[in-house]
Amino acid sequence: SGYHKVLEENRKLYNQVQDLKGSIRVYCRVRPFLPGQGSPSTVGSIDEGNITIVTPSKSGKEGQKTFSFNKVFGPSATQDEVFLDTQPLIRSVLDGYNVCIFAYGQTGSGKTYTMSGPKNMTEQTQGVNYRALGDLFKLAEQRKGTFIYDIAVQMIEIYNEQNGLNVPDASLVRVASTMDVMELMNVGQKNRAVGATALNDRSSRSHSCLTVHVQGRDLTSGTIFRGCMHLVDLAGSERVYKSEVTGERLKEAQHINKSLSALGDVIASLAQKNAHVPYRNSKLTQLLQDSLGGQAKTLMFVHISPESDAVGETISTLKFAERVSTVELGAARLNK
Numbered sequence: 001s002g003y004h005k006v007l008e009e010n011r012k013l014y015n016q017v018q019d020l021k022g023s024i025r026v027y028c029r030v031r032p033f034l035p036g037q038g039s040p041s042t043v044g045s046i047d048e049g050n051i052t053i054v055t056p057s058k059s060g061k062e063g064q065k066t067f068s069f070n071k072v073f074g075p076s077a078t079q080d081e082v083f084l085d086t087q088p089l090i091r092s093v094l095d096g097y098n099v100c101i102f103a104y105g106q107t108g109s110g111k112t113y114t115m116s117g118p119k120n121m122t123e124q125t126q127g128v129n130y131r132a133l134g135d136l137f138k139l140a141e142q143r144k145g146t147f148i149y150d151i152a153v154q155m156i157e158i159y160n161e162q163n164g165l166n167v168p169d170a171s172l173v174r175v176a177s178t179m180d181v182m183e184l185m186n187v188g189q190k191n192r193a194v195g196a197t198a199l200n201d202r203s204s205r206s207h208s209c210l211t212v213h214v215q216g217r218d219l220t221s222g223t224i225f226r227g228c229m230h231l232v233d234l235a236g237s238e239r240v241y242k243s244e245v246t247g248e249r250l251k252e253a254q255h256i257n258k259s260l261s262a263l264g265d266v267i268a269s270l271a272q273k274n275a276h277v278p279y280r281n282s283k284l285t286q287l288l289q290d291s292l293g294g295q296a297k298t299l300m301f302v303h304i305s306p307e308s309d310a311v312g313e314t315i316s317t318l319k320f321a322e323r324v325s326t327v328e329l330g331a332a333r334l335n336k
C-alpha cells in the first residue's frame with residue numbers, strides 16, 4: 001500500500017542518512033573543453049575517485065600528481081549523473097537535517113554549470129539547485145499522508161566580507177512548486193544583471209547562496225522539525241597577485257581570499273574533529289555555521305578546467321580540496 005511504500009522509502013533514506021551524517025564529502029568535476037578550445041589536456045587519467053594531473057616540469061620532462069576524492073566526474077559526466085550522487089544528501093533535508101553544498105574552483109571551471117546550469121538551459125542541463133527543489137517537492141507530495149511540509153527559499157549574495165549579510169532583498173519566499181522557484185531565480189538573475197558593467201563579472205567575485213528552509217510536521221505525533229540547505233556557488237578561487245590589481249579589485253581579492261581560506265579552515269577542522277572550529281573568521285562561515293559540522297552534512301564540488309594553461313590553478317584547487325577532504329589515504333595518494 002501507499003503507507004508501506006512511504007515506510008520503506010523512509011527506511012532506505014534513514015540508512016543513507018546515517019551514512020552521511022556529520023561527514024564531509026568531496027566530489028571533483030572536470031569540465032569538457034569548450035567549443036573552439038582544444039589545447040592539450042592536463043588530465044592524465046580518471047579512475048573512480050582518483051584523478052591524475054600531468055604537470056610540466058622545468059627539465060622539460062612531465063610530472064604526474066594523483067589526487068583522491070569520494071568521486072571524480074569526468075568531462076562527459078551528465079547533470080543527471082551528478083545529481084544522482086547528490087540526491088540522498090538533498091532528500092535528508094526533509095528529515096530535518098542541515099545540508100551544505102558548495103561549488104569551488106577558479107572562474108570558468110564550471111561552478112555555475114553544476115549548481116544552476118548553462119545560459120540556454122534545457123531540462124537535461126538543469127543544475128543541482130533546480131533539480132534539488134523539484135525533487136523536494138516531489139518527495140513532499142509522496143509523503144503527504146504522513147508529513148506536511150512548508151518550504152521557503154532565500155537568495156543571498158555575499159560580496160566583500162564587511163557588507164556581508166546586509167543584503168537588500170534577501171527575503172524569505174514561500175514556494176510550492178518548481179515554477180515558483182524558476183520565477184524567483186529568474187528575478188534574482190535579472191537583479192544581478194542590473195547596473196551592467198560594474199556588475200558585469202561581479203558574479204565571479206561574489207558568493208551566491210540559495211538557502212532552502214524546510215519545516216515539517218509529523219502528522220502521527222504532531223512533532224514539528226526543521227531542516228535547512230545551503231547551495232553555494234562560491235567566488236572564483238583563482239589567486240590574484242598584489243602586483244596585478246589595485247583599489248577596488250585588490251580589496252575584493254583580499255575578501256575572497258579571506259573567506260575561502262576561512263571556509264577551508266572550518267571544513268578541515270571539522271574533518272579532523274577538532275574541538276574548536278573557527279566559524280567566526282569570515283561572514284561566509286558565520287552564515288553557514290548551522291549547516292556545517294555537528295549533525296549537518298557537507299558536500300564540496302571541486303571544479304577544474306582541463307586546459308593545460310590552467311594547470312597551476314588546477315593543482316592549487318585540488319590541494320585545497322584534498323585538505324578539506326576526509327577520504328582515506330589510498331595507494332594512489334601515498335605514491336604522490
Ligand code: ADP
Pocket residue numbers: 030031032034075105106107108109110111112113114117118119204303
Ligand atoms: P564558473 O561558474 O566556474 O565561472 P561556468 O559554470 O560559467 O564557470 O562555466 C564556464 C563555461 O563552461 C560556461 O560556458 C559553461 O556553460 C561551460 N561549462 C561548464 N561546465 C560544463 C559542462 N560540464 N559541460 C558543458 N559545458 C560546461
